[in-house]
Every structure is written in structure tokens, then in C-alpha cells.
Amino acid sequence: MNLDFSAVKESKNLLAFSAGVDSTALFFLLLKQNIPFDIAIVNYNVRVQSKDEVSYAKELALKYNKKIFIKEVKLEATSNFEKTARDIRYSFFDEIITQNSYVTLITAHQLNDKLEWFLMQFTKGAGLIELIGFNEFEEKENYKVYKPLLEITKDELENFLKLENIKYFIDKSNFDEKYKRNYFRHNFSDKLLNEFKNGIKNSFVYLQNDLNSLNINLNPIKKIHELEIFYNQNSDNLNIRIIDNSLKKRGILLSFAQREEILKQKEITISHKINISITEKFIWIAPKIEKSMDKKFKELCRVNNIPKNIRSYICTSNINLNELIF
Numbered sequence: 180m181n182l183d184f185s186a187v188k189e190s191k192n193l194l195a196f197s198a199g200v201d202s203t204a205l206f207f208l209l210l211k212q213n214i215p216f217d218i219a220i221v222n223y224n225v226r227v228q229s230k231d232e233v234s235y236a237k238e239l240a241l242k243y244n245k246k247i248f249i250k251e252v253k254l255e256a257t258s259n260f261e262k263t264a265r266d267i268r269y270s271f272f273d274e275i276i277t278q279n280s281y282v283t284l285i286t287a288h289q290l291n292d293k294l295e296w297f298l299m300q301f302t303k304g305a306g307l308i309e310l311i312g313f314n315e316f317e318e319k320e321n322y323k324v325y326k327p328l329l330e331i332t333k334d335e336l337e338n339f340l341k342l343e344n345i346k347y348f349i350d351k352s353n354f355d356e357k358y359k360r361n362y363f364r365h366n367f368s369d370k371l372l373n374e375f376k377n378g379i380k381n382s383f384v385y386l387q388n389d390l391n392s393l394n395i396n397l398n399p400i401k402k403i404h405e406l407e408i409f410y411n412q413n414s415d416n417l418n419i420r421i422i423d424n425s426l427k428k429r430g431i432l433l434s435f436a437q438r439e440e441i442l443k444q445k446e447i448t449i450s451h452k453i454n455i456s457i458t459e460k461f462i463w464i465a466p467k468i469e470k471s472m473d474k475k476f477k478e479l480c481r482v483n484n485i486p487k488n489i490r491s492y493i494c495t496s497n498i499n500l501n502e503l504i505f
């Protein structure tokens with residue numbers, strides 16, 4: 180299996196390791212190419228086997244001279260398990276990354292995950308941007324997330340492990356259809372990939388090329404703490420997608436009426452906590468803060484075209500105004 184990891188060859192990397200097929204394969208693929216990395220694992224203590232998975236992670240870390248970060252929690256196998264587990268996992272990763280200055284978090288999501296995401300979005304109602312929103316690189320505030328296996332199927336990774344005689348674990352809860360994604364996985368994405376792997380791989384490449392040709396930049400041009408600034412796309416359709424996405428990450432799901440209202444008012448507070456301002460060139464999004472500001476600061480903001488409802492957040496967070504001049 181020939182993968183190009185050169186993008187992270189010089190970076191300080193943390194691998195999210197679960198001891199399952201995908202992340203075990205990735206562990207050894209990174210090792211083969213001498214990519215530097217340490218590992219982090221969360222034990223939810225829901226399955227008996229998870230203790231052995233942590234022991235295996237420790238064993239690998241010791242053998243291959245990797246630092247290991249372990250978090251032990253006790254969760255219940257409720258239908259909310261996946262979301263709770265994910266939240267715990269990512270706040271643990273955030274903490275380790277901040278404390279140890281990692282630059283890249285590497286996860287082992289593969290093509291089956293990408294297709295599963297695609298189909299779940301498709302059935303919820305989504306456009307091109309959401310359908311293929313599962314990208315190789317994603318910028319977070321303090322680090323980036325790298326998913327190098329997105330063009331490889333789970334079967335291919337499993338074959339690699341078998342061929343190399345490498346031990347891995349199978350998480351049996353992946354078969355439990357009470358979790359929505361497992362329902363999608365077993366009934367649709369795995370079956371489709373078994374039968375139409377090459378066509379599906381090509382379709383994702385073509386869709387990505389189409390999106391690239393549209394030249395839409397939906398990433399923030401600036402992100403400081405919880406302030407995000409985007410280019411105004413001069414298209415209600417795209418602007419609302421940017422805002423929707425940013426608010427979703429902040430835990431707010433917009434209703435149809437709220438979307439309409441944002442586009443109409445252009446300067447608005449949502450759910451009493453997030454302020455949005457759509458100006459001629461930019462879209463500004465920041466938490467709503469009540470704070471009185473001195474005249475000089477307000478004047479500086481005015482001169483630099485910083486929207487009124489964003490100023491108090493900038494002031495409270497001590498953001499340097501020079502960083503907001505474009």
C-alpha cells in the first residue's frame with residue numbers, strides 16, 4: 180500500500196489510536212515511512228475488550244518508542260453514546276495538543292467512513308458542499324486534522340494487516356444497528372463499496388474537482404479565539420452555508436426562518452449568544468458579549484470597518500485590531 184504522507188513528515192503529529200482495523204493499519208503505515216507521531220487513546224469502558232485494546236496500545240507505544248496518552252472514562256451504551264464519546268475524545272485531543280504543542284492530529288477515517296457520511300448527509304438534505312465535506316485536511320483553531328486514508332477501503336486496510344501479520348481488534352459495537360451510522364454502514368455504504376469500489380472512488384475525485392473549479396472558499400480568512408471572518412461570497416446560497424456551518428460547530432442548528440432572517444437583517448443575534456454581521460466584503464461571527472468600550476476603541480473599530488455587534492467580543496478577548504485590517 181503506497182501512501183504519500185509527506186505533508187506531515189516534518190510536523191509534530193498525534194495519532195488518534197483505537198486499536199481497531201483502521202488506526203492499527205495507519206500506525207504501521209506511518210511507521211514504515213518514518214513519519215514521527217505519538218498516540219492517544221480513550222477507553223470508554225463500555226466493552227470488556229477495551230482494556231485489552233489499551234494494553235495493546237501501551238505495548239505498541241513501548242515497542243516503537245512512542246509517547247502514549249490515555250484517558251479512562253465510564254460511559255453507558257445508550258443511543259447517545261457515539262456523540263458523547265466523540266465529544267470526550269475531541270476535548271481530550273485538544274487538551275493534549277495544547278499542552279504538548281502538537282501540530283497535526285491524524286485520524287484513521289477511510290473511504291467507508293467518507294461514503295457513510297455522504298449517504299447520511301444525502302438522506303438528511305444536503306448540497307454539494309456538505310456531501311463531500313469530509314476532507315483530507317481540516318483547520319482547527321490550534322491544529323489541523325489530517326485524514327490520510329480517505330481513498331482506501333476498510334477491506335484494503337484489513338488485508339494489509341493480515342498480510343503483515345499484525346494484531347488488531349474488532350469493535351463489536353460497530354455491528355449494533357441502534358447506532359444510526361451502523362445502520363447506514365451495514366445496509367448501504369459497505370455493500371456499495373463491495374460492489375462498486377472503483378466507480379465510487381472516481382466519483383469522489385470528480386466531485387472534488389468540480390467543487391475546486393467553482394473556486395468557492397468557505398474557510399475563514401481569519402479565526403481568532405471564537406471570532407471568525409469569512410469572505411462575503413456575494414451569494415445568499417453560499418453565505419448562509421458558511422454561517423450555518425460555523426453555527427453548527429458552535430452547537431446551534433439554524434431553522435429555516437432564522438436563515439431567512441440572517442440574510443434579510445445582515446446584522447443579527449442568534450439564540451441570544453452569537454452575533455453575525457454580513458458586510459460588503461466579509462461575514463463576521465462572534466459570541467455576543469455585553470461590555471462598555473471606550474470611545475477611542477470604538478472609533479478605531481469604526482475607521483477599520485469592524486461591525487458594531489462584533490466589537491465587544493474583540494475588546495473582551497484583547498484581539499489586536501491590526502490583525503483585523505484587510
Ligand SMILES: Nc1ncnc2c1ncn2[C@@H]1O[C@H](COP(=O)(O)OP(=O)(O)OP(=O)(O)O)[C@@H](O)[C@H]1O
Nearest residue numbers: 195196197201202219220221222265285286287288
Ligand atoms: N477510543 C478512541 N481513542 C482514540 N482515537 C479514536 C477512538 N475511537 C476512534 N478514534 C479515532 O477516530 C477515528 C474515527 O473513528 P470512528 O469512525 O469510530 O469515529 P466517529 O464516531 O466517526 O467520530 P468522528 O468522525 O467525529 O471522528 C478513528 O479512525 C480513530 O483515528
